[in-house]
Amino acid sequence: MAFGSGVISNMDRLRPETRSRVGIGVVGPHDLVEQIVMVGADLPAAADWRLVGAPHAGEHETYEKFSRIADSIDVVLFTGPLQHDLARQAGELPVPATHVPMSGAGLYAALLRGVLTQGIDPARVSIDSLPAADVDEAYGEIGVGTAGVHLSEYDEPESVRGFIGFHEQLYRQGATTAALTTIRSVAKALTTAGVPALRMMPTTHTLRLALNTAALLGTGSRLEEAQIAIVVVELATSARPGYSGPGNYWQQELKLKLHQALLADARLMGATVAPRDENSYVVTATLGALGQATDGLRAAPFMDRIRSDTGVEVEVGIGLGSTARDADANAMVAVEKARNAGAAAAYLVGVDGAVLSLPVRRRRRAEVEPAVTTKAAQLLERLIQGLDDGPDAMVVDAEIVADVLAIAPRSARRVLQSLAEEGLAWPVPPVKGAQAGRPRQPYRLVRA
Template identity: 80%
Template sequence: MERLRSETRSRVTIGVVGPHDLVEQIMSIGADLPAAADWRLVGAPHAEERETYEKFCKIADSIDVVLFTGPLQHDLARQSGELPVPATFVPVNGSGLYSSLLRGVLSHGIDPARVSIDSISAADVREAYGEIGVSTDQVHLSEYDQPESARGFIGFHEKLYRQGTTTAALTTIRTVAKKLVAAQVPVLRMLPTPHTLRLALNTAALLGTGSRLEESQIAIVLVELAASARPSYSGPGNYWQQELKLSLQQALLADARLMGATVVPRDENSYVVTATVGSLSQATDGFRVAPFIDRIRTDVGVAVEVGIGLGNTARDADSNAMLAVEKARGADAAAAFLVGLDGTVLSLPLRQRRRVEAASEPAVTSKAAKVLERLVEGLGDGPEARVVDAEIVADILSIAPRSARRVLQGLVEEGLAWPMPTVRAAQAGRPRQPYRLVMERSLR
């Protein structure tokens, strides 16, 4: 019994707060994941969004981190009072739009070209409709921007339907869907995909682990658009802003994947990157150069301000990151700043790229790309085929496992693969190190 208590205490406790159906789905998915032994889930479902903070407070003392089922619940809780534990939320994106549209066409006979959609960004809607080859000319959108915007969703959908402009409403919010049904407006509720929920659980587990560590192992990086790079106005009609946000997130993910970090939006102009101190140290040459700034300038063409915070808990790291980004604002995006455990401030200059290297890079990149092509030819078509290890590479390339490991490391250095968590072997021996091949990079 004492051993069981010890194991329970060693696991990260994740509170899940949101509507009943989503909380139940997350609890079910979380119980089936391989990492389920490393966490304990505590559900706090609500019937109405206004109950979010109350439900959270009832479990706050017994959890290490809270996962809200969407940005609305997260923002409502933050507006209502202090969150004494690290918090994250399930992102709202276009992944659930495909299944909702298909369900609407097959079961309800709606016209997908004449619908109203809330919460999702214009960029995600355009991407989803582009994939299915349907025009968005008669698709009406009301994006989420803080809880105040959600209060207008019901009127937005109902007015368009009454006017005969739309055939149905698509919403991510349960209470909005219920009230539209009561008003006899055809409505489809968009739910996050299981993949999105799994990623959100993993992010929550990472934050929760950081909050429990007595020694600093979590680093929080805040990346903000510099004032000069921000659009003069924001809103659903500013498509340039949406494209900028998408490009910025993609550039962050390109580096974050290599260090096993997570990237989530903080607000309209900033992102939070959560990583281990060790992986971030490697990415910054031992905290000697700034992360992310150089890639974003190259890939996106905008200036960003970067602040890094370290702390005994994720909460302390987040506070230090906010102090660090304040200092970065005064440096004209010429350096990142780090605030350490004891309040020490470090300035991390930009990585100085030697332009002469550009002439020698194509041959190396071309060789790595050719290796990647050979691997792709020897693999299947499914997404699981993108995950390889030294044994698989050795078999396809007809080389020794030691050489295969060097090949994989070369692909990582060229950005054509990124390492995944190691898999413990069933028997004694070297743990299996899987890598995911980055096909998108090779097609550029």
């Protein structure tokens, strides 16, 4: 089966980008990924999503397989909590993530299969991964006691290392007749060691619920990212000229510098900039783009660059809304709050009227200047030397870094994250591409 492929209908071509199908990545063992893709294709909602399979040969490949499809999906569905936890431990998850839950539903089929094909005694087995409450409930429903049933619950990826020894020891001691596991690699290892092993698989009902959950997460993320954000940037009262007019060349030069400073940041987030009046500008973007440019709405946009490039203070108010009119109204409330705070922070007013203060975070150029011999600075220079000339060449993503430094994409992401932590790279949102899925995370390199 070819994963992630499909015929694009005329209806798909006619849909606007905001209503294109939600991309759901499926990451896990090959057999489970294939089963999920097949189940998803038969659901009524299948026309609203696009499944992208990323099967792995072993759990150690989980994050690598996810990274390969992360740029083309809106949400990722891991086949189990193990894969989900391994991916989170390995690196950044740039899209919402969920996993197929483990429950006692798959235990019934495994026990029945074992009784019919291997003659096991369901009252004398070892089980891993499942919660004790689910095992007790399942055995209670079939009327079998659990005195001879041994359980090792899942608790973070480290607990999986002990599953093989847990099952094998009990079987060698004659305490059990078979091992039941949710982990493909554990079942394979036990079979090789001569221990009867049955793999518990999630039921079709469980997979349907997991797919619907993933689709909701992906849709919610898209709606949030598409929410309109309007930013009003106005000169602080102390920075405004004493009089306005065509003869005030200082004022015209200041407006030009302010406009240029805004454009430098707005262009990278796919935003538009327009003058509002003599002393202010309005920037229109999406919440998703603004969130990436402000470290998840934890830092004020534009203020640090404007201070650095023009030497003046500005007041920044951000308004969110489902329509431009609502966002603009909220932005005016927010800029008034910024004005009353003396341009010490930017203020954001959300759709529900909630107010958030975003502090100014100064760039760390001055802090890293004495440390040009550090590993991070040396790595930055090596990276810059491998790039083309021109200002746009300083904006890179993991794919470019991996190519220049001849490293894996996963390592490239860590390089960019470390450079950002040292103030040598600034994460900026890209302009969303024409294809569905999330764009790559670019960074603007900053020379030490």
